Amino acid sequence: MKRILLLMASLAALVPASAQYSFNGELLDRLAEAYRKGDPRAVKAVEEVAAEADSTLLGMEPLTVTAKKQLPPSGDRRDYLSLSPYWWPDPSKPDGLPYIRRDGERNPEVYDCPERENGDRLGTVTRTLAVLYRVTGDERYAEKCAQLLRTWFLDPRLGMNPNMTYAQLIRGRQTIRGTGIIDSRRMAFALNAAQLIDSSPAWSDYDRRELREWARTFLYWMEHSVNGQKELHAANNHGLWYDAIRLMTARAAGLDDRVREIACESVKPRFAKQVAGDGTLPEELVRTLSLHYSTFVLEALSTARNVARAEGVELWEMPEAQRALEYLIPYYESPEKWPWPQIKPFAQRRGAALLYEAGLALDRPEWVETARRIGFHTSKADFEAMLHFELQ
Template identity: 40%
Template sequence: MTPFLLLDPSALASYKTAYQKGSAAEAKQVKTLLSKADQALQHGPYTVTSKQRVPPSGDKHDYISQAPYWWPDPSKPDGKPYLQKDGLVNPETKALKDDENLAAMSHDVKDLALGYYFSSNEQYAAHAAKLLRTWFLDPATRMNPNLNFGQGIPGTNDGRSFGIIESRHLVYIPDALALLSGSKSVSPALVKDLKVWYAQYTQWLTTSKIGQEEGQNKNNHGTFHDVQVVDFALFIGNKDLARKTLETHTLPRLPVQFAADGSQPLELARTRPWNYVSMNLQGWLQLAVLAPQAGVDLWHYTSPRAAA
């Protein structure tokens, strides 16, 4: 049975019991949840191979995206190299759908898994399994386990470490598999194959130049690097990697990212500070939930500076 990582199984079980007993509050929420699962039944399957643009590798199985805040240089005939306008999204980046499809697949699988957990409707599980096989496993449609071409800047590079934040949605998949435990559509073989993909992606994330650079980024990008490595490591059973990442990357980040008054100077300096402050806090919340499973306590951490 796949363990829960970000979700609390005891809280879920209590909520499910209350729902089954007819509690009005829980019934209302589950009705909304099942509506989202019904909508997800109509979506997908998603794949990286459906895009029109071929990545620099020549392989459509490779994920590709373009840096959102970079625009053509009006003084150059071809606009290259592009110039940065922080906070302003270049609409041409929307033509590349891998980012959008990865996020949609992850959230649909989560919604379907929650729907199955509360209803035991095998349709939800079957569609979730189809979405997972199409994105991760089927030879014709699978995504190669790397982000070598994430957030490239035309005229400057084919991919950057900053693209790795786009795969943060993949943390929903392990918990979805836990919710789907018991379904005939989600076999042990499927879970095993998904763990192989996640192990390969984690290997790339922790050993590639781009992956290691993301681990050194100081702001929210560094936070979500850690979220992914810790979550994926726990999913594939590598608790040592999860603990090492928390101790060598995450703990040293706290005094860098948070001032004594709790503010986040690196995020507040951005052109869309509320967006980045709230997003970064979400990452830290996920890390705090994951950390005890690797023997690290973030909830009660005090920086050396504060203790002095």
């Protein structure tokens, strides 16, 4: 009976998902339709995530950028602060300073600055609640999502200042860096969650207006700060994620014309330059986690694609995108055969998700079948588990 009532509510709350989110709107449509029709796989996926949300997410304390012990150099607790993850004390120096790089080895000191993990959780939880709302129509999920968004972005005492000036600092080094902007993809994911609860009374005109203004201010900082100008010219995954974050932020700011501009004038030429003739991504092959980072580039492209599709831009149609994915397919099936460095295990579900999305977009049934064969196996009860119910 509860599910029947929620389905009735969802008919009023749910409208077709246009391709404007940081994830594939088509997958959301497929999930919602299958759930309404009683597909046992969809029902199981949604009910498992709803149970987790009801027991944990609805009662969680709002996350905030101010929940830190160490202040950033500005002295303003509302400025985002994080440490670069692969930098460690120099054993040849008495004080260990300046830190030196050990690629792929995460220094546990990064957890001394909680906004990195809190931002990641914010992006996952808000999207999970928002997808649950869109599928079930249950206003509790929209209300909690709205509360989390207001606290992180809009609260006059706790809300994050719209900049990443102090992201991924390195102890003992004072150089202004652009690399920390990549941390903001987590908050940009949360910005996009607001669009999913836009039809809910829990998300007011004031909330909508203020978040749009926050996004516009952040986009201006990204494009005009020294940090942002440095990241704009990054040749590896950082550059592509810079564009993906700009796209998500422009969408949240209501700047649809900028979305098409960034996708066509920056994402396309940037990605084309990164892919070699054999489909490899040379900038990522030098990393100690090269399969991860090669996939990370395609995940940035996927994010950009899903935002830009509403403006008539299909990034999977790029020959370079298909060439890169084709190269990676055998290693998504058998990661142990990857011929380049990969010092940690690779989660195959990431490859399956990319193949499934691209296969549906390009009508490549062989890619879809490969994705199903690999499967999307996860112990997490979140929005991704729901969206990929057909691969489980």
